[in-house]
Amino acid sequence: MxxxxxxxxxxxxxxxxxxxxxxxxxxxxxxxxxxxxxxxxxxxxxxxxxxxxxxxxxxxxxxxxxxxxxxxxxxxxxxxxxxxxxxxxxxxxxxxxxxxxxxxxxxxxxxxxxxxxxxxxxxxxxxxxxxxxxxxxxxxxxxxxxxxxxxxxxxxxxxxxxxxxxxxxxxxxxxxxxxxxxxxxxxxxxxxxxxxxxxxxxxxxxxxxxxxxxxxxLPPEPAPALPPLLAGRRLALARDAAFAFVYPANLACLRALGAELVEFSPLADQPLPAGVDALYLPGGYPELHAETLSRARAWQASVRAAHAAGLPIWAECGGMMALADAIETMDGHSWGMAGLLPGVAHMQDRLAGLGGQAWGALRGHTFHYSRLELPPEPQAHTVSQRGGGRGEAIYRVGSLQASYFHAYFPSAPEQAAALFLPAEDRPC
Incomplete structure (x- = not known):
């Protein structure tokens, strides 16, 4: 064909x-x-x-x-x-x-x-x-x-x-x-x-x-088979106007690894779905919906409870901002967020990060107009594609891992799977 x-x-x-x-x-x-x-x-x-x-x-x-x-x-x-x-x-x-x-x-x-x-x-x-x-x-x-x-x-x-x-x-x-x-x-x-x-x-x-x-x-080329590292696991996926930045290939990769994806909307103040094993908070525009997210009490309470229970959480860029203490918008107003990650996401009118990044074998990119002020010490940093310099910080607070880094899961499926597994179940 x-x-x-x-x-x-x-x-x-x-x-x-x-x-x-x-x-x-x-x-x-x-x-x-x-x-x-x-x-x-x-x-x-x-x-x-x-x-x-x-x-x-x-x-x-x-x-x-x-x-x-x-x-x-x-x-x-x-x-x-x-x-x-x-x-x-x-x-x-x-x-x-x-x-x-x-x-x-x-x-x-x-x-x-x-x-x-x-x-x-x-x-x-x-x-x-x-x-x-x-x-x-x-x-x-x-x-x-x-x-x-x-x-x-x-x-x-x-x-x-x-x-x-x-x-x-x-x-x-x-x-x-x-x-x-x-x-x-x-x-x-x-x-x-x-x-x-x-x-x-x-x-x-x-x-x-x-x-x-x-x-x-082009002759047909089947996608490579992936190990069922997430078989039987239900992943909560935030999907709405505030969390819309996700590669379709990421979702296909998670399903190929065996995961069931369960969507919910923090903007609609929906709590995490019952019985999920991990949470994926992709990027998006939380700054445009900061007031609504700040009033989403049920969503905030559910994510804090999940974190306290040790649920694996991966939050990237806008998803990370929504788990910080607050988002400060361009008008200087500070809106309280879920508070799992110490720091304030401060919006600015110039780019704070841009370009390809790699975290181990996992590749992706960064593109954001905010900076995280007063964050915890990073557990690691990505490496910039251009020049190999230090890239975005990777933060870890308990079972939460978060970064401005947008990961492209098919570049390293096993490392991507580990983001949604408890430490004892992660592949070596």
Missing amino acids: SARAILVAAAASGQGKTTVTAALARRLRRDGARVRAFKTGPDFLDPLTLARASGAEVDTLDLWMVGEAGCRQRLAAAAQDADWILVEAVMGLYDGAPSSADLANRFGLPVLAVLDARAMAQTAGALALGLRDYGPVQLAGVLANRVAGDSHAAMVAESLRDIPLLGHLPRQAQSLPERHLGLGLPDELADFDARLDALADSLVLDDAAWQALPRLT
């Missing part, structure tokens, strides 16, 4: 990669195609938008964090049941080590260059030639974003020389919502699907050129 595949890239962030990828996914899906979308590099927000647009779960492709074998297995699986595979790149095409260009070349993915044309015309050709030849990459063509009209699109097309203009997207009256960590959550806007449909309607495509794009053929 095979599918047409393309990597949607740009010269930099902010050029409209997610908007274009989402518009393409919605357009192709409405035309009856089966669409699978992927996101290059660590990200939680863009995949939620692409999942809404494509109607299918969105996994991460990253040669360092996921690994070449993991990327190949996911692409091969998608090629078995999809007509189109859309891979959204991260930052600029050649940014990072490994970069989105490296991923495209490794798997033979043609590249669609999204060019923000709102303040240029013929210079688009120079940018396209540079993006193609610097690597080089197999450049399938250009999609011009924020185009003023057909005459503007024609000027861009004339500048491209031997590179086809595969389409363009006019300037939009409404854009996808953004905030400090990236795009807003789809469920926060009642008209989110209407915005996606408007983007799909506005997209002008050269249909013949699209249908001429090559097909990606």
